[in-house]
Amino acid sequence: MNIGIVGLGLIGGSIGLDLRSRGCDVFGVSSRQQTCDRAQARGVVNDASIHLSLMAAADVVFICTPLGSIEPIVRDLVPHLSPNTIVTDVGSVKTPIVQAVSSLWPNFVGGHPMAGTAESGIDAAVPDLFVGRPYVLTPQPQTPAAAVDRVEEIARLLGASVYRCSPLDHDRAVAWISHLPLVASATLVAAGVREGDRDIVNLAQHLASSGFRDTSRVGGGNPELGVMVAKYNREELLRSLSIYRDCLDEFISDIAAENWQALEHKLKLTQQARQNYKL
Known part of the structure; x- marks a missing residue:
């Protein structure tokens, strides 16, 4: 099988x-020749180019770019594809992407592998990243079976656990477990x-350990990614943030009222x- 990336x-x-x-034979395209050279040197691809024409021989093409680039790349890619080529993506928001790209290419299958690390770039690529991780497919009724x-x-060849759902159901679910945590982490x-005493801020920065590290990790990530998920999944993110704010207000009320029994009850429920x- 010829795979294009x-x-x-x-x-x-x-x-x-x-x-x-x-x-599989794997062919890659990057906007930077340096990345293409590095991908070949690492054995990631059989061949790489800065030109989309390399995708002409692919049976399946994976679009692995930021959300905002997916639609324009597919638009430029279409002239190079054979009619039977399958195109899929790995974007973390599905509804707007599936709607836009399916109109450009009927053989499009929305996808989202739920895996990653804090690193980025070709040198961050690792074997078996997807083993045991969810891989979501979001076909529409008209998507060819x-x-x-x-x-x-x-996806199963990659070792992933495959789930199928609608694009909207995907976006509602990931708003809770990915996009809301990103915003909550950033606001933390x-x-x-905003602590006014700079000595306290400095002390906190030196005392920070695993709890702060784990809860702040995604909020300290790529700003472009944060903006893109907010832009493309705006409605579902706002919905989850509103409910999150209500829950936070309830915790604030319990602590302000010294209602320790109610607070303990909430913490038992969250536990x-x-x-x-399935973490």
Whole structure:
């Protein structure tokens, strides 16, 4: 199987490493020749180019670029594709992407591998990044079944656990477990900065340990990613943030009223509820 990858960063590079090791021929496109050279040197791809024409031989093309680039890249890619080529993406928001790209290419299957690290770029690519991780496919009723099955086959080849749902259901779910945590994490860091006593801020920065590290990690990530998920999943993010704010107000009220019994009850419920998430 010939696999094309547009965007040779962490996700695209990791897909390339795994699929090459499983017998696929992999061709990559990047906007930077330096990245293309590095991808070939690392064995991520058989061949790489800055030109989308390299995708002409691909059976399946993965678009592994930032959300804002997916639609324009597919628009430029279409002239180079054969009619049977399957196109899929790895974007973390699905509804607007699936709507836009499906109108450009009927053989499009929305996808989102739920895996990653804090690193980025081609040198961050690692083998087995997707093993045991969820891989969501978001076909529409008119999406060709054979195309969906082929992308699922590849996702399983990567070792992922495949889920199928509608684009909207995907976006509502990831708003809770990915996009809301990003904003909550960022506001945690922002709140600490607002402490008026700079000596206390300095002390807190030196005392910070695993609790602060874990809860602030996603808020200290790539700002472009944060803006893109807010822009493309705005409605669902605002909905989850509103409910989160209501919950936060309830905690504030309990603490202000010294209602320790109510606070303990809430914490017991969250302790139990967290066990339902497959972390």
